[in-house]
Amino acid sequence: MHNFTPVSAILGGGLIGLAASLLWLANGRIAGVSGIVGNLGSARAGDIAWRVAFIAGLVAAPLGYVSLAGVPPIQLDASTPAIIVGGLLVGFGTRLGSGCTSGHGVCGLARLSPRSIVATCLFMAAGFVTVFLLRHLMEG
C-alpha cells in the first residue's frame, strides 16, 4: 500500500461532500456528473444554466488550482482503443444506469438510496473484475 495518500484523500473527499451538500441545499439538485452532463441536451430552458455553471466550475477550478500548486501526476496507461471503448462504456453505462461514482457513489449513498447502494456495489465489482482480468490473468 505504498501509494496510499490518506490525508489528501479525506480532504479532497470532504470538498466533494461539501460540493454535493451545497448543490442539494441551495439548488435541490443531485451532484451527479453523468446526469448533469448527460441531460444537458434534453433539458428545458430553465434547467440548463445551472448545469452549464456546474460544469464550468468543475473544469475551471482545477485549472486555477494547478496553475498555483503545479500539475499533479496524470498517468493514463490505457491504449488508444481501450480509451475509446472505455469512454463509450462509461458514457452509455452511466446513462443507462442513471448515475456514476458521484450520483450513486456519493449522493446516493449519502441519501441511503437502495438503488444507489446496489449500483455502487455493481460498478465497483465490475471495475475490480476488469482490472483483475487485465492485470493478473491476461498479462499473467
Next chain:
Amino acid sequence: MMAALASGALFGLGLTVSQMTNPAKVLGFLDIAGDWDPSLALVMLGALAVAAPAYWLARHLNQPLCADSFARPVEAEVDNRLIIGALLFGVGWGLVGYCPGPALASLGFASGRTLLFVASMLIGMAAFAAVSPDSFPSVLRHNTRH
C-alpha cells in the same frame, strides 16, 4: 446559478486534491490483488461524512434555499437497466481509470488522450439519448418485478 458554479468548483478541487484525476491512482484502488491503494475509499468516506448530514438536514427544509423544490430522484425498484448500466460503466472504468467527474475536472490540464476519453464518453451518452427506450431489448425495458 452561483451556487451551482461554486459546487462544481468545489467538486473539481476535491477531485484534484485527492488525485482522483490520476487514472493510475484509481486503477490502484481497483487492483485489489496487486499493490492496493485504498485512497479512493477514503475519498468516498470523506465525501459521505459531509454529504450525509447535509441530506439529513435538508429533510427539515420545505424547499431548497435558492430553488422552488428538491429534484428528488425517483425511487424506483432495482431494475435491469440499473444493473446492466452499472456493470457496463464499471467495465469502462476499470479499462481506463476514468469516471465522468475526474475526466472532466482534469480536461483543462491533462493531455489530448484525456480529451479523447471525454469525447468518447459524450458519444456514449449521446448514443443512449438517441436510442428511444422502446427500441431497447425487452430485458432493459421491464423491471425485474413481476
